[in-house]
Amino acid sequence: MDIFSKIAAGEIPSYKCAENEEFYAFLDINPLVKGHTLVIPRREVDYIFDMEDDEIGRYQQFAKKVAVAIKTAFPCVKVAEVVLGLEVPHAHIHLIPMQSEADVDFKREKLSLPAEEMKQIADKIYAEFVK
Ligand code: 5GP
Numbered sequence: 001m002d003i004f005s006k007i008a009a010g011e012i013p014s015y016k017c018a019e020n021e022e023f024y025a026f027l028d029i030n031p032l033v034k035g036h037t038l039v040i041p042r043r044e045v046d047y048i049f050d051m052e053d054d055e056i057g058r059y060q061q062f063a064k065k066v067a068v069a070i071k072t073a074f075p076c077v078k079v080a081e082v083v084l085g086l087e088v089p090h091a092h093i094h095l096i097p098m099q100s101e102a103d104v105d106f107k108r109e110k111l112s113l114p115a116e117e118m119k120q121i122a123d124k125i126y127a128e129f130v131k
Contacts, residue, residue, distance in 0.1 A: 001044070004090035008042045015122035018069060018129040022055075023062040025095075025129075027122050030110035032096055033103050034121055035074040039063045039093040048083055048091040063093050069128035070097050073121075080104045 006012040007026060014026035017037050028036045041059060045051060051059065067079040076097035082104060083093055096104050113121075 002088065002090045004038075004040050004088055004092060005042070005044050008040060015118045017122050017125040018062075018066045020062060020131060023059060025062075025066045025125075027118055028094065030112060032106070032108065032110060033098070034111070034113070035070050035076075035095075035097040035125065037066060037070060037095045037125065039066055039095060041091055045091050046089045048093075051091070059091075059093075063095065065130060066125070067095050069125050069130070070095055072128040073124040082106075 001009070001011070003012065007014045008024040016024070016026050018025040022043070023039060023041055025037050025039045028038050039059075039062065041051070041055070048056065048059075063081065067081065070079050074097045077099055080096045080098050080103070081093055082096065083091075084106070085092075098104055102108070
């Protein structure tokens with residue numbers, strides 16, 4: 001199992017923001033801004049565009065609900081959706097609450113927040129998530 005599959009299965013701890021039978025959302029461990037969330041399929045699939053149309057549709061619908069929860073919990077201009085990176089071979093959508101485009105610059109220094117604050121952020125998003 002890859003690392004994100006283990007996270008979705010609860011074998012590796014994460015700060016859970018939302019979940020359903022098919023998808024799982026959790027805080028990026030090194031967020032660009034507070035509320036930076038990763039959305040993944042539980043199924044092991046590396047490349048998002050290898051997903052069938054139906055599945056990618058459900059994935060986007062789930063990501064939209066997570067984005068709505070993020071925007072309520074962390075008011076922002078928009079929630080950016082970004083798919084990039086080759087680091088982890090498991091499809092993941094980055095959802096990033098942004099006040100300006102600078103918030104979505106992946107070259108800038110990432111945050112490292114205390115565990116208690118990460119938990120508070122995740123709980124805030126989870127409380128706003130509507131299945
Ligand atoms: P990418 O493939 O998008 O470049 O990088 C993967 C993203 O996942 C990075 O933003 C990184 O901080 C995050 N990440 C990598 N490993 C873990 C992990 O074990 N837990 C969490 N919560 N995030 C991770």
